[in-house]
Amino acid sequence: MTTNQPWWRGAVIYQVYPRSFFDANNDGIGDLAGVTQKMDYIAKLGVDAIWLSPFFTSPMKDFGYDVSDYCDVDPIFGNLDDFDQLIQAAHERGLKVIIDQVLNHSSDQHPWFIESRQSHDNDKADWYVWADAQDDGTVPNNWLSVFGGPAWHWDSRRRQYYLHNFLDSQPDLNFHNPDVVDALLETVEFWLKLGVDGFRLDTANYYYHDLALRNNPPNEDVVEGSIGIRLDNPYAYQLHLYDKSRPENIAFLQRLRSLLDQYPGTTTVGEVGCDFSLKTMADYTQGDDKLHMCYSFDLLTHDSSMQHIRDTMETIEKGLGDGWPCWSIGNHDVERVATRWGKDQDNIAKSKIYMLMLLSLRGSICLYQGEELALIEAELRFEQLVDPFGIAFWPEFKGRDGCRTPMPWDTRENAGFSQHLSTWLPIPTQHYPLAVSKQEQDQDSCLHAYRDFLTFRKSRMALKVGDIAFLYNDEDRLIFIRRYQDQSCLIAINTSQNEFQYPCQHELAAIELPNSLPAGKIEAGLIVLPAYSVVIADLIEQ
Template identity: 75%
Template sequence: MTDELEWWRGAVIYQVYPRSFFDSNNDGIGDLPGVTAKMDYIASLGVDAIWLSPFFTSPMKDFGYDVSDYCDVDPIFGTLNDFDQLIESAHKHGLKVMIDQVLNHSSDQHPWFVESRQNHDNDKADWYIWADAKPDGTVPNNWLSVFGGPAWRWDSRRRQYYLHNFLDSQPDLNFHNPDVVDALLNTVEFWLTRGVDGFRLDTANYYYHDTELRDNPPKKDVVEGSIGVRLDNPYAYQFHIYDKSRPENIPFLQRLRRLLDEYRNTTTVGEVGCDFSLETMAAYTQGNDKLHMCYSFDLLTHDSSMNHIRETMETIEAGLGDGWPCWSIGNHDVERVATRWGKNHDTAAKSKIYMAMLLTLRGSVCLYQGEELGLIEAELSFDQLVDPFGIAFWPEFKGRDGCRTPLPWTNEALGGFTESAQPWLPIAEEQRALAVSEQEWNRHSVLHAYRDFLHVRRNHPELRHGEIEFLYNDETTLTFLRRFKGKCLYVAINTANQDKIFPVELSLLALTLPEAIQSGYVDGNTVVLPSYSILLATVSC
């Protein structure tokens, strides 16, 4: 397979959340023409691809992750013609386009579910996961929804419960029904024929469930702060071995891959959330016959220590084989990394060094819009929330709205996001000072650091494709080697606000980095890392 066919390997993918990117028609909601209008900006970053969060027809109870028509654009985002123009513009700019494919569940307003819930013998009766109540009328088993409470909702027409791993307005599709699988793959092919280059697969390990509906076992020791664990949500109190990550998932992913292989240069990246996410990532990407890439939530926690980074990387490397990882430190579902890891102190410097760390690790990378500006989490009041997750768990968990506020293009009242309309979420005042217009003129801004370092990565195949060998770490320092085709780069990272100086036995020749990035240096047999700095150096392999 040629490098051209494997463009995704080591690629940097820029996640666009269309609702909050740019409003082209002054209705307060970002849209597809708005993305097209800002294509020059996206291309200027030096990324390889765009990942578009859902824009399909939807009642928007979960803001597009509840799909009511898989093969059309919701009118608030534009039209299919607008999508075609976006694809054409992206390709002219040398950018690939990936779209968010939500296969696990649909909206309860999807025609399939509307028909399925009518009775027990219609054509779609078995397209969703229905189960009888227990003799006492209670739910079929102990499965829980990610959004809190039982994963079952009673339907008075069928007099049965249906499964919903997320909102009760998001019923899970029954992948054990081959007609469902055929129909979903047809929707995937619909977008392939329109020219998309790949798919980000939402909740990629949730597709199949245990047909016996066995109870999940309890977790005896639940530790706050471990991967995906919040003790205010009962979901954390189970091992989810029967409601997701089922072995039947593998044959489906193989069939999906066969479809993708019929379309040249396409790719997939699967979102994996489970107790054994790194092992699942390996299983889903090994063998060149399933997913191309996976990413987990292992770097989306509050643990920014270099101990955690190294342990995560070495765990996946040990089991990955010929599989391939994709990493992100922020997305539309978690608190912005500048707040989560930066704790709102030295956020510009920390944004730069965590970016440099991410872009030097082995794997492909997803960057969430606004990370290139070092945006901090927006502080919203309860009455400003629209996220059902945040509303349900307030105030212990403030939801996902704080990372989804509109991207600030200027430091004006509406942030240059919209002309005069009321934005769907408030323009955060604390983010406006970090607007694109404010950073463009500042050669030392986070924006310029991202652009500069993305081009450094692009010019060094060792960082895109090379093997990785970790050398040393402590809580705030990490050093490793990247090797590719006889060339070797030494990487040393300091995420602390104090200098780090340590001896090195290797013969290093430091690379000159752009001025927006704080660079370490070599002094004889000593590496000197100023606060929040990175050293890149060539070394004999």
């Protein structure tokens, strides 16, 4: 079977959160050298690329998503030589390297902002979004921060408010200023010249704001749990028409794409969080002149029903055109999927079947470190939290620390992550039995299931880049077909503990799966799916 598809179409991208992956210098915090030391582990998984969460110079108010130098490595992670060695180690193993780019905002300790806040007439005066107070001294409009409260912070020196969509230590850059755009693209090219293969774009739909600063209208249709936003956060109560997802964003994405096109083989994956995320994903990836792919929060909610999966897939397919999606069911910002979807029950079986489901959908895939081990969410006490989001919303929301605890490599002290007396976040005792060293010895483990299916998937181009058509679903089961050229595969998935039978009208030839995968069978025209199982079969076309 021939294919001229670019590498990123249908690629599986493994997200590494460097603080928590492996601590090479034994200070209790993971680092770039630690990622390099564990590169063989990543390569053995069978993924195509790694995505590194931010490692740039930062005061770490939001753990690297507040950048104070876009072109250097923070000392806690190492230095630029360490990054060069990481790139080399990845490329030697056939792995691409994607890095986070946090372009919407910088740290308030970035030299640009330090200069900008000095006066109204300095060279960087309008590099950030400044606005006068209203006549009564209140904030310029009703825009809200994702982290709670107004999206405006008063600066006494300038006697103005500045915009921050996230922490007040993360001021928004002013993309309406062409000098800002030029400077940010220069930082992007800095990393391209060092050999990165692409960028994950944090908050890719937030770059531009409405110049008139119009108030957002209320969100009349807000629903608990929709697009991952909780009703204990007032942010959910607005329809965010003017503070993000602005039409001017398209022109910037086109300019960014033009830069990447000068470095063949590079790619972008944009994070899209908004009220119309699937439409925005389509808009941002259509036409081969903007982002290569996007992912949203639509599969990062608590809704694990197969009806939700089908609805999400069919909605994006209807509007996608020649665009391309990327899907994830877990990352560094949400409760671990083994807890969120598995409800801490039958964790290994559920983790396997949700992995099979995700890796069979049309699109590229992001896997978050630890999902291959079926790690559950860590339960931390308030005094153990470091995440400002969790501290602000405790106890209704416990923050993001529970999904960011260090990787358990073995059953020694600190789970083999570090030899330091303590680690930056505690490692829960429940993670020790799921350590890599334990699962390496168990051929039926979740780790082996991931490795086996990722290897199997590489041999089936229909699973990587084929079209998708759904045949059946209920709340717990999903049956669909992937087609590419002369290859057609049927995938039937049962995510429940009850057996399910489906009378299939197609002639099928079951594909033998590795023993680590929970396989059903085909009998007398019936697809038979025991608890937490899958059937993958070739369609015999008439």
